[in-house]
Structure formats: structure tokens, C-alpha cells
Amino acid sequence: MSNEQKIKIKERIEKLRKTINYHRYLYHVLDKQIISEGALDSLKQELKKLEDKYPEFITLNSPTKRVGGAVLDKFIKVKHQVKQWSLEDVFTEESLLNWEKRLKKILLKNTIDYICELKIDGLHIVLNYEKGVFVLGETKGDGIIGENVTENLKTIEAIPLTLEKNINITVEGEVFIKKSDFEKLNKIQKRKGLNLFANPRNIAAGTIRQLNTKIAAERTLDCFVYDYVWPERDIPETQIKELIILKDLGFKVNKYWEHCKNINDVVNFWHKWAKKYNTLDYWIDGIVVKVNKKTLCNKLGYTGKAPRFAIAAKFPSEEKTTRIRDIEFRVGRTGKITPVAIMEPVFIKGTVVSRATLHNFDEIKRLDVRIGDTVIITKAGEIIPKIKTIIKELRPKKTKKINVPKKCPICFANIIKKENRIDYYCKNKNCFALEAKKIIYFVSKKAFDISGLGDKIVEKLLDEGLISDASDLFSLKQGDLIPLEKFAVKKAKNIVNAIEKSKEIPLWRFLTALGVRGVGEQNSLLLEKFFISKGFHITNWTNNIINGIQSIRGIGPEIAQNIKIFFKDKKNIKFLGKLDKAGIKIILPKTKLNSKVSGKTFVFTGAMENIIRDEAQKKVIELGGKISNNIGKNTDYLVLGENPGSKFEKAKKLKIQTINEIEFLKIIK
Numbered sequence: 001m002s003n004e005q006k007i008k009i010k011e012r013i014e015k016l017r018k019t020i021n022y023h024r025y026l027y028h029v030l031d032k033q034i035i036s037e038g039a040l041d042s043l044k045q046e047l048k049k050l051e052d053k054y055p056e057f058i059t060l061n062s063p064t065k066r067v068g069g070a071v072l073d074k075f076i077k078v079k080h081q082v083k084q085w086s087l088e089d090v091f092t093e094e095s096l097l098n099w100e101k102r103l104k105k106i107l108l109k110n111t112i113d114y115i116c117e118l119k120i121d122g123l124h125i126v127l128n129y130e131k132g133v134f135v136l137g138e139t140k141g142d143g144i145i146g147e148n149v150t151e152n153l154k155t156i157e158a159i160p161l162t163l164e165k166n167i168n169i170t171v172e173g174e175v176f177i178k179k180s181d182f183e184k185l186n187k188i189q190k191r192k193g194l195n196l197f198a199n200p201r202n203i204a205a206g207t208i209r210q211l212n213t214k215i216a217a218e219r220t221l222d223c224f225v226y227d228y229v230w231p232e233r234d235i236p237e238t239q240i241k242e243l244i245i246l247k248d249l250g251f252k253v254n255k256y257w258e259h260c261k262n263i264n265d266v267v268n269f270w271h272k273w274a275k276k277y278n279t280l281d282y283w284i285d286g287i288v289v290k291v292n293k294k295t296l297c298n299k300l301g302y303t304g305k306a307p308r309f310a311i312a313a314k315f316p317s318e319e320k321t322t323r324i325r326d327i328e329f330r331v332g333r334t335g336k337i338t339p340v341a342i343m344e345p346v347f348i349k350g351t352v353v354s355r356a357t358l359h360n361f362d363e364i365k366r367l368d369v370r371i372g373d374t375v376i377i378t379k380a381g382e383i384i385p386k387i388k389t390i391i392k393e394l395r396p397k398k399t400k401k402i403n404v405p406k407k408c409p410i411c412f413a414n415i416i417k418k419e420n421r422i423d424y425y426c427k428n429k430n431c432f433a434l435e436a437k438k439i440i441y442f443v444s445k446k447a448f449d450i451s452g453l454g455d456k457i458v459e460k461l462l463d464e465g466l467i468s469d470a471s472d473l474f475s476l477k478q479g480d481l482i483p484l485e486k487f488a489v490k491k492a493k494n495i496v497n498a499i500e501k502s503k504e505i506p507l508w509r510f511l512t513a514l515g516v517r518g519v520g521e522q523n524s525l526l527l528e529k530f531f532i533s534k535g536f537h538i539t540n541w542t543n544n545i546i547n548g549i550q551s552i553r554g555i556g557p558e559i560a561q562n563i564k565i566f567f568k569d570k571k572n573i574k575f576l577g578k579l580d581k582a583g584i585k586i587i588l589p590k591t592k593l594n595s596k597v598s599g600k601t602f603v604f605t606g607a608m609e610n611i612i613r614d615e616a617q618k619k620v621i622e623l624g625g626k627i628s629n630n631i632g633k634n635t636d637y638l639v640l641g642e643n644p645g646s647k648f649e650k651a652k653k654l655k656i657q658t659i660n661e662i663e664f665l666k667i668i669k
């Protein structure tokens with residue numbers, strides 16, 4: 001063969017390698033496909049044929065080297081050129097915040113920004129390139145000495161065998177298997193009649209440590225990189241720059257990193273991914289947080305075990321145990337009765353949860369779950385708490401089997417079972433709507449005033465079985481709300497906070513919230529005075545007290561009767577008991593009555609400067625006075641604000657005493 005021919009063949013080989021490598025990069029690193037796998041295979045076959053025929057042109061970095069085939073005796077140990085560190089793990093928001101506190105002790109007034117990356121759940125590996133060619137791949141080992149697994153790593157298409165630049169560089173990354181490839185792998189195992197792989201997390205490690213390199217080639221692994229040591233070049237200013245440089249060199253860098261300006265952004269990033277990590281086609285078990293500026297990283301340095309400038313914030317573990325406090329029955333929109341387990345609140349996968357639906361009575365039977373049982377819970381779809389099993393050994397003595405209730409727990413109507421259905425229903429068609437209405441009134445502005453709890457949300461909570469009456473609101477946890485449609489972490493948090501805040505409530509507003517027919521704000525104020533005179537307690541409803549209601553001046557006989565019936569109803573007494581247990585704190589007006597205010601009627605007009613009108617009126621009521629909107633013969637004081645209206649004219653006519661804001665403030669002092 002002439003020299004000229006040989007040069008042509010060499011050129012063809014080099015062009016083929018370049019083309020194959022280009023399409024590999026598009027497909028395996030950038031997730032783009034321009035030519036089909038079939039066409040690419042065809043190019044690889046041509047290259048293989050030429051290399052077989054002209055072995056003098058074979059190079060270490062040829063794409064044909066990716067197919068595996070060599071069977072090794074053992075893995076050779078290698079000393080890492082750069083020590084491979086492990087990161088400190090944290091599992092809670094609090095420990096993330098504490099980490100920053102420790103950083104600030106060293107960095108003092110420097111402002112710290114961070115970079116957050118996903119923590120890929122795979123195998124840590126080290127890749128060494130000489131003059132741009134991949135020459136040595138190592139496992140992490142003990143951080144100082146690893147194993148040479150170059151041949152297996154070469155089978156991973158995401159790892160470039162040649163770099164764009166002719167450089168010496170060491171790169172760190174994580175080898176993993178995609179969920180979709182894991183499933184394919186198990187299908188093949190099944191077809192071959194072999195054992196299925198139980199844990200995808202161990203596959204990457206197991207595969208990379210296979211002595212038969214053919215196996216690695218079959219198990220399509222993947223690889224993200226995130227760190228490098230490039231001795232011939234200055235250290236980049238930031239971690240972010242480092243990632244960008246890696247990407248430009250042709251490495252596969254995970255795209256979900258985020259620059260966080262402060263630790264709160266870091267916490268949000270962590271929460272976000274703790275909730276949605278299941279949407280990815282690979283497993284992650286947390287996030288990696290690094291101080292972004294390299295100058296600060298250098299100042300922070302290392303402890304004996306780990307770098308100070310980086311930390312792994314893991315997602316909380318997937319299974320937890322807790323105990324069943326109660327099993328309640330909820331009535332949904334369709335009247336369907338759903339059993340719900342009320343649990344001791346437990347932190348799982350980033351949130352606290354306190355309830356788990358048991359779906360139906362077959363599920364109760366299957367689990368044989370009872371009140372007092374210790375259970376193992378998981379999160380289905382990563383957000384919905386689910387009782388997986390019970391730990392029978394820990395069952396207390398004398399527990400009872402849970403049976404279908406005879407009557408509806410909400411309205412006491414009969415319970416019916418529809419034919420061919422496993423579910424039970426309340427016979428009362430209005431059951432759900434009536435209860436929803438009660439709760440909506442309970443949380444409304446004039447009652448508990450819980451902001452963010454609109455009608456739709458109340459109905460949803462009721463329909464999903466998270467609450468059965470208003471008292472259940474007070475034990476809701478953030479994690480109970482997050483699984484609901486259209487509920488973000490922040491919204492759930494805001495609502496839980498608003499509920500918590502509403503627990504302290506003046507007695508008259510509490511009485512309004514109960515929704516006794518005919519008892520609005522005015523009558524509630526009258527009732528309040530009456531109850532205080534009798535010595536109020538939320539669970540104290542003796543006949544002696546109740547019978548006195550009809551003697552309250554200003555409350556008509558019909559309404560008095562409604563009130564009496566309400567407080568004699570066992571179901572209502574139970575509800576009040578639940579509110580007491582939920583920690584409702586009822587604020588009584590100050591008992592020391594102000595003689596200038598007590599029994600007097602106040603009317604307000606015009607804008608006030610130093611006190612909000614609502615506050616002023618509340619104060620009057622607390623001190624035993626009354627509020628009216630209209631000037632009348634019974635008005636004792638008209639309080640004048642800026643630009644008083646027609647009330648002022650009327651007051652002058654009726655010769656009613658007028659006072660300005662300063663005088664008013666003196667009176668109520």
C-alpha cells in the first residue's frame with residue numbers, strides 16, 4: 001500500500017472518531033440527537049473494521065475502546081493525586097443555618113453567597129486526563145487510595161475520552177444509572193429469569209467494580225462532573241465559574257445548580273428539591289452547598305475530616321415510625337366515609353405530617369391498624385403520607401378492632417353501603433355541605449379570622465378528610481397540606497401559621513364562631529358579659545349556667561332557646577372539648593372595669609391619628625363599654641377624629657358630649 005493510501009485511511013479514521021465523538025457529545029452530554037443510533041452504530045462499525053485492519057492507527061481514546069470486553073484479574077490500587085474528601089451531612093434546616101453561623105465566625109463580615117447543586121446518588125469517581133486524553137479513572141476508595149477502574153469508566157458515553165484542549169486535568173464526578181435504564185435493566189433480568197436488582201443506588205457501584213468490562217458496557221451508566229484540579233491554570237474565582245469551565249471542556253454538568261445569594265435561598269432550594277426530586281430521571285439524595293467565592297473557601301479550609309466550605313444537605317429519610325392517636329371517620333363531598341389515621345406528628349421527607357388516609361375499611365382490615373399502634377409510614381409519590389405497615393410487637397394491651405360506624409360521625413344519619421362498592425356513605429345528602437358551611441363561618445373575619453383559609457380550601461380540606469370539623473384545623477401540619485393540589489410549601493406554611501395565630505381569641509368572637517342561630521357579634525358581646533359573671537370556662541356548661549341564659553337582657557326568648565339547645569347538645573360539648581384540647585386560648589376582657597367607660601355607649605366619627613378605630617372600639621368593649629354606629633339618645637360619647645361627618649352635627653343637636661382623640665385616650669388609660 002502506498003504511503004498516500006495510508007495517509008488517506010488515517011485521515012478517514014480520524015474523521016470518523018471526531019464525528020462519532022461529536023454525536024456522542026450531543027446525545028449523551030447535551031441530550032440532543034441529530035443522527036439515529038443506527039447510523040451512529042454504522043459509523044462505529046466502519047471505524048472498528050479499519051482499526052482491526054490497520055492496528056497501527058489504534059489510539060487509547062478511540063470510541064471503539066468504549067465497548068468493553070477485557071476481563072481483569074483484579075483492580076489495581078492507585079493513590080489519588082488529590083485527596084478525595086467526604087462532605088459533612090446535615091438533615092435539617094436548623095443545621096444548615098448553624099453551618100452558616102460557623103462560617104461567619106471565621107469569615108466575620110464577608111458576605112457569603114452559595115452555589116447549590118443536586119447531590120447525585122451514585123458512585124464518586126475521579127478522572128485523570130493527560131494532554132487531553134483520558135488515561136486513568138479511579139474509585140474514591142478511602143479518599144487517599146482508590147482502584148483503577150479506567151476500562152469500565154470508558155464504557156460510559158457521557159465521559160469524554162478526549163478533551164477539546166490538550167491539557168492535564170483531574171476531574172471529580174458521580175457515576176449513576178438513570179431510572180429509565182434501571183427499569184430496562186430489570187426487564188432484561190426478568191426475561192433472562194435472573195434476580196431483579198432491588199436497589200438502583202448500588203448498581204453504579206456494583207457495575208464499576210465488575211472485572212468483566214463487558215458488563216459495564218451493557219449497563220448504560222451515566223456521569224455528571226462537578227469539580228476539577230487543573231494545575232497549569234489559575235484557580236477560578238468562584239465555584240460557578242468552575243462548573244462553566246467544566247461544561248466548556250465537554251463534560252456533562254448537571255444543569256440544576258443555582259446561585260444562592262444567602263442561606264435562606266439555600267434553604268428554599270433544599271425544600272424545593274426535597275419536594276420535587278422525584279420528577280428527575282435519576283436519583284438524588286440531597287443537595288450539595290458550597291461557598292461560591294474561592295477566596296473564602298481557602299480561608300475556611302478543612303477540618304480533619306471534611307471541607308468547611310461545603311456541606312451535603314440530605315433529604316430526610318424515607319420511612320419513619322409514629323403512633324396512631326386516633327382513627328376518625330370523615331365525610332367527603334359525595335357522602336363517602338373515609339377513615340383517617342390521626343398520628344403523632346412526625347417529620348418525614350422535609351415536612352411534618354399528622355394524618356394519613358386509610359382510604360376505606362378494606363385497608364383497615366388489611367393493615368389491622370388500631371388506636372395506639374406504632375406504624376411505619378412512608379410518602380407515596382414522595383409527598384402523600386401513607387401507612388405502610390404496623391409493628392404488632394409494640395401494640396398496647398386491650399386494643400379494639402376498628403369497625404364501620406353505625407351512624408355518620410358528622411350528622412348522625414344512617415350509614416349505607418352501595419351495591420358492589422367497597423365504600424360506605426352517609427345517607428344525608430346535605431351532610432358535607434352543612435359541615436363545610438359551619439367551618440367556613442368559623443374561620444371567617446368576624447369569628448376566628450384565619451387569613452388564607454378561603455371557602456374552596458375549607459371544602460378541599462373537608463373533602464380530602466384532613467378535617468372533620470373546625471377543631472381539627474388546629475392540629476394541621478405543613479406536611480398535611482403540601483400534597484393538596486395547588487399547594488406550595490410557602491402557602492402551606494402561611495396557613496399553618498395563620499391558624500396558630502388565631503388560637504388566641506376574645507371570648508365574644510369565640511362565641512360568634514360557634515355559629516349558634518341568631519348569635520352574631522352583638523349578642524355575642526352580651527353573652528360574653530353573662531358568661532364572665534358566671535366564671536367562664538370553655539368546658540364548663542352546667543345547667544345552672546345554661547338556664548340563666550334566658551334572663552340576659554337584650555337577648556330574645558327564641559335566641560336564648562337556641563343557645564340553650566346548643567350548649568346542651570352532646571356533640572357540641574364534644575366539639576368544645578376538642579377546641580380546648582387544641583389549645584384555644586380565650587381572652588377575657590379586663591375584669592377591672594373603667595367607671596368612665598363601663599356601661600357607656602361610644603360612637604366614633606372621622607379618622608383617628610394615634611389609634612386604629614378597630615383597636616379603639618375593642619378597648620371600649622374590654623373596659624365594659626358599648627359601641628354604636630349611630631348617634632342616639634343613649635349615646636354617651638361621640639369621639640371626634642379628623643374631618644368628622646354628619647354624626648357631629650347630630651350630636652350637637654342632641655347635646656351629646658363630644659371628646660377628641662386625646663381626651664378619649666385619657667379616658668381609656
Ligand SMILES: [Zn+2]
Pocket residue numbers: 331408409410411412413426427428431432
Ligand atoms: Zn352525615
